[in-house]
Amino acid sequence: MAYEFLSDEQVRRYGVFVADPTPEELERFFFLDQQGLALARKKRRRHNRLGWADQWGTARMLGTFLEDPAGVPRVVVDYVADQLGIEDASCIKEYAERGPTQYEHTGEIRDLLGFREFADAETEIAAFVASRVAKTRDSRRELFDRAALRLVEERVLLPGITPLTRLVAEVQRDTLGQINAAVVAPTPVHTRRALIETLEVPGGQRVSTLEWMRTPVTKLSGAG
Numbered sequence: 001m002a003y004e005f006l007s008d009e010q011v012r013r014y015g016v017f018v019a020d021p022t023p024e025e026l027e028r029f030f031f032l033d034q035q036g037l038a039l040a041r042k043k044r045r046r047h048n049r050l051g052w053a054d055q056w057g058t059a060r061m062l063g064t065f066l067e068d069p070a071g072v073p074r075v076v077v078d079y080v081a082d083q084l085g086i087e088d089a090s091c092i093k094e095y096a097e098r099g100p101t102q103y104e105h106t107g108e109i110r111d112l113l114g115f116r117e118f119a120d121a122e123t124e125i126a127a128f129v130a131s132r133v134a135k136t137r138d139s140r141r142e143l144f145d146r147a148a149l150r151l152v153e154e155r156v157l158l159p160g161i162t163p164l165t166r167l168v169a170e171v172q173r174d175t176l177g178q179i180n181a182a183v184v185a186p187t188p189v190h191t192r193r194a195l196i197e198t199l200e201v202p203g204g205q206r207v208s209t210l211e212w213m214r215t216p217v218t219k220l221s222g223a224g
Contacts, residue, residue, distance in 0.1 A: 051095030
C-alpha cells in the first residue's frame with residue numbers, strides 16, 4: 001500500500017471533517033461574502049442553494065470537495081442555512097441525490113476560488129517537500145501533513161491520498177540520496193571504510209561500535 005507509512009489517524013482525517021468546525025472556523029470559512037451569497041441565491045431550488053454554499057465553504061476549509069455533500073457536519077449546514085434564510089436545513093439530503101448538479105457546482109466553485117488541480121502544482125509541491133527534507137529532520141508522516149497543509153494554503157485541490165504519499169516518499173528518498181552522495185563524494189575511501197566498520201558488532205559485544213558511542217553515560221565514573 002502506497003500510504004503504509006501513514007498512521008491510521010492520518011488516513012482517517014485526510015480531506016474530511018474530523019470534528020465540528022469551531023465558531024471561529026465557521027466564520028472564517030463558511031461565512032458567505034457578498035459574491036458567495038449572490039451566487040448561492042442564484043440557484044433555483046433551496047437545496048441547491050444550500051448545497052452550493054456548503055461546498056463553497058468546504059473547499060475553503062479542507063481544500064477539497066466531499067464525495068457526499070450531505071456529510072458536512074450539521075453545525076455547518078445550520079450555519080449556512082441561516083445565512084440563506086432556509087428554515088429546513090434537512091433539504092440538504094435532496095442535494096446529495098443530484099450528482100450532475102454537484103459536479104457543475106464544484107467546477108464553478110473551483111474557478112471562483114481560483115483552485116488548481118494537483119497535477120498543475122505537483123512540481124512546486126515536490127520542491128517544497130525537498131526543501132523540508134534538506135533543512136529539517138521531518139519524518140515522512142510530518143512531511144505528508146506539511147504537504148497537505150501547503151496544498152490547502154496554495155489553493156490546490158487535494159489529490160487522492162495515494163498520489164500525495166507517493167510524492168512525499170519519492171521526494172524524500174531522492175533528496176536524501178542526493179545529500180548522501182554530496183557528503184560521501186569528498187570523503188576518503190579509508191574514512192568511509194572506518195565509518196562502515198562502526199556499524200558492525202564486535203565479538204563479545206551486544207551492540208555495534210556506533211551504538212556504543214551513541215549511548216550516554218549513565219553512571220559517572222573514571223571508566224565512564
